Amino acid sequence: MSAENLLDRVQYREILKEDEIFKEIHELKAHNEPKLAQLSMQYHPADEVRAILSGVIGQKIADSVTISLPFYSDFGSHIRLGEDIFLNQNVTFVDLGGITLEDHVLIGPGCRLISVNHLLEPEKRLGLQLKPILIKENAWLGANVTVLPGVTIGKNAVVGADSTVTKDVPDNAVVVGSPAKVIKTI
Incomplete structure (x- = not known):
């Protein structure tokens, strides 16, 4: 089972707890958990941080x-x-649905990027809906920003501190609030 193959199969669909793919998700999650815990539970020099996370994401950072x-x-x-x-x-990063950061992106302290949501219907609530997040080149998320599933933050966009982004942000826009709204363009 490859993570890339799994991503292709889970994006933009509902996954119920009974589905076979749910088991695959949890197996890969269990495989990564020790490395992710090691990363955040002790000090590591910058090159070691990149090496540990590279091993988790399967991409050289x-x-x-x-x-x-x-x-x-x-x-x-x-x-x-x-x-x-x-x-x-x-x-x-709640990344099961996919999170991509293009070049020159700044992510402020306490930010949460969430690509997964539970299903609204009570009888399906333990199921998942997965939608990718894309943060385009040179975007900046201020402190404590939350980005919800399926959102794209445009090139050069700025998201003000404590904002909740529920829909796409255009290129060169400054957005603030909860839900985030465009206040100007730059």
Whole structure:
């Protein structure tokens, strides 16, 4: 089972607890959990942080990427990182649905990127809906921003601190609030 193959099979669909793929998800999650715990439970120099996370996501992370600890992920394998990225401390990626950060992205402290949601219907509530998050080149998320499933943050966009992003943000827009709304373009 490869994480990439799994991502292709889970995005944009409902997954019920009874589905066979649910078991695959939890097996890969269990495989990654010790590495992710090791990453955030003790100090590591920058090159070691990148090496540990590279082993989880299955992609070499560029030396220009800075990841301040602690960094949290519940799954790990569906993260894609460009170059010259800065992740501040206490960032959480809920990445089963896929999270991609293009080059030159800044993620402020305490941000949460969540690509997974539970199903609304009470009888299906333990099931999952998975939609990818894309943060385009040179975007900046301020402190404590939450990005919800299926959202794309446009190139050069800025998301103000404590905002909750529920829908796509255009290129060159500044958004603030909960839900985040465009206040100007740059």
